[in-house]
Amino acid sequence: MPDYETFQHDVLVIGSGGAGLRAAIEASAAGVSVGMVCKCLLGKAHTVMAEGGIAAALANVDDRDSWKVHFADTMRGGQYVNNWRMAELHAKEAPDRVRELEAWGAVFDRTKDGRILQRNFGGHKYPRLAHVGDRTGLEMIRTLQDHGVHQGIDVHMEICIVTLLKDGKRVIGAFGYDRERGRFKIYRAKAVVLATGGIGKAYKITSNSWDCTGDGHSLAYHAGAGLIDMEYIQFHPTGMVWPPSVRGMLVTEGVRGEGGILTNKDGKRFMFDFIPDNYKAQTADNEEEGWRYTQGDKNARRPPELLTRDHVARCIVREIKEGRGSPHGGVYLDIAWIKKKLSNAGEHIKRKLPSMYHQFKALGDIDITQEPMEVGPTTHYIMGGVQVDADTQMSDVPGLFAAGECAAGINGANRLGGNSLSDLVVFGKRAGEFAAKFAKENAHGEVDEAQIDGYAREALRPFENSAGENPYSVQRDLQEVMQHNVGIVRDEAEMLTALDHLKTFWERADRVGVIGHRDFNPGWHTALDLKNLLTVSEAVTRAALERKESRGAQFRDDYPDKDERFSKVSTIIRKAVDGSMEVQLEPLPEMPDYLKQIIEEMK
């Protein structure tokens, strides 16, 4: 065996977003040695892009808020197919996790009496999102990073993990390469935490950053873990649509939270046209009331623009499909109109939404204080992921933990805005804590050297094939197919076609070639990412085919309604013994009475 550089840690965390950093900090605080690898530089993970805020029932702005209301909101938003225990822990623990960020140096916006300010967001009954202007993710990642570097965590930057290592049933480390030189590395660990984020890059139009290629989902699947809820992909209703180079870039929900409205080409405010029954009681029925809500009137109900993302995205698609869209295939999002209400509207918008103002000005030549934006849905977040135990975050593979976007359960069929950042710290902490505990109770496993040679040879194969197909072409075709065939509106025929395409993409991926050498070679990196993108794309498609109903983020044209038969099950994807992908339905855990009662009370 060639000599691979080998590192040894008690706990290895893969990923340096909010979840990975929080897990590493916790594990380290528990007194075990911790290594953290990430394929980007520290402080640059996708979490840095989060804008609107972090949800926690601090009740600083509206004292009627409590963990119970947050829990009920999360379950309602998720269409009650969430893992109830995760939703409960999340609602209960989020406030402490936010306060802890403050103790570590985060500087949140303040209320008049000097406490952490909270803002309105879709699906949250009360103002609940702690925030820093519209750059909350940056604040969170920087706080965790700056705290974490003094905790004795060994950070390995720009390392890409290509496979998990196992000893029998247990995960005992990971194998990857450094991007700078292309040298292989072995990371031995008693417990591994996956915190690799999302899968947005499987789609053509996405708000996600480069790293979101579904690596953790794929690593876990190939190591034998189950992936649940993969059909639920959140298409954020408002992404930029013009110019083409920024298509998909996020326009924060905060714009609607501050009073922004959605209109079609006829100037009609179409969101009032259809309000789902389970939200009727808490949604405004006139424009005036909606405006008052955004301005903090506690007696007003929220405007329909702030309904859940799945619903708003579908309404936008309907307007576009029926010919009432904007010139570049979106609809209008208008915040400039508030000048009718506020004398200093221009300044107000710039202060509340500085990055949005800057983003449109710099990239779209649009002044949002003066004219409406054009927006349309963009692939944003995956609710599905590694199935984990709610309390410990361990998967069904011993020693393998997952937290953050790559884990599943808390969000059910649809995530509420702001619930991801809170998920990252609540469950990142838990994953770190229980991974450390597992590490203390178990010894290092044995690395199978012959297997590692096999992985290395496999990873280097594209170099032997320099005349092979360009990996970027396969990636582009895959993104195109997922966008068109497994997008917001789905049906069986299109998804079966997608599966056929995926089969040929797997074959093409097998024959790609790269030019140049191993030093920082993006062509090679793209070739290696293909396996992950293909694995998650296939999982999403198979899960979506299996759920023959429409619920939350999954909308099927051929089964447009909810179906009772699917109301108490998750889809679960596993690798079968013959290597093929298997999908099954698994019953959801039964919710205890005290939680059912909370949901009843909050109806």
Place this chain on the structure above:
Amino acid sequence: MSAAIFRIWRGDAKGGAFEDYTTDVSEGMVVLDAVHEIQAKQANDLACRWNCKAGKCGSCSAEVNGMPKLMCMSRLSDLPLEKPVTIEPMKAFPIQKDLITDVSWNYRVKKKIRKFNPRPPDAADGTWRIAQEDIDRVQEFRKCIECFLCQDVCHVLRDHRKHDEFIGPRFLIYTAALEMHPLDTEDRLEELRKAHGIGYCNITKCCTKVCPENIQITDNGIIPLKERVVDDHYDPLGWIWKKLKR
């Protein structure tokens, strides 16, 4: 659609040269789009860093027509496309490959700065009370995306290579944010003056000019810090008194 020429530096620590690539230009494109287009179709192994393509992560720093910029926020329509657009790596850090430099020095520097250390909580529930106007300045500094463009342009690092004696504008405002944080109790002035070399800065303001987050690095950060350092040095008791009174 028209075409433009991109003159991109290709090479590694041992040396390299500019190479010309021609690619189509469409409405709204930024420099990073052109680099990606070239990477996908003509030079798969062309190395560049990027993550968000939205000006938020600070990964894609490079020098475009000689100006330190985020590639993802540089519109082609703002550049003279009748001439080749040159793209090259930052100069203040060692080259790794093509447009990528080794910025690890920045991470080492940050680790040396004393961490945030808050006063005991104000309220029984473990929380603090802070007025918004007391954190406006700190929040301005915390907008920093660590693109290191200010470090790249600062002559103390770029030309004089004082990396061992000077922490650079990024970490001066990082220190300023800690020093001005209403909850922080640590005193970093002595180390600023000695180990962190604040005296090397002669207020040329080049750093402020290139900051993509428009942070007033010099006026709001470095100058007040310099004043504090001077006060502290000549009148340490007075400074402590001021800090307590704040």
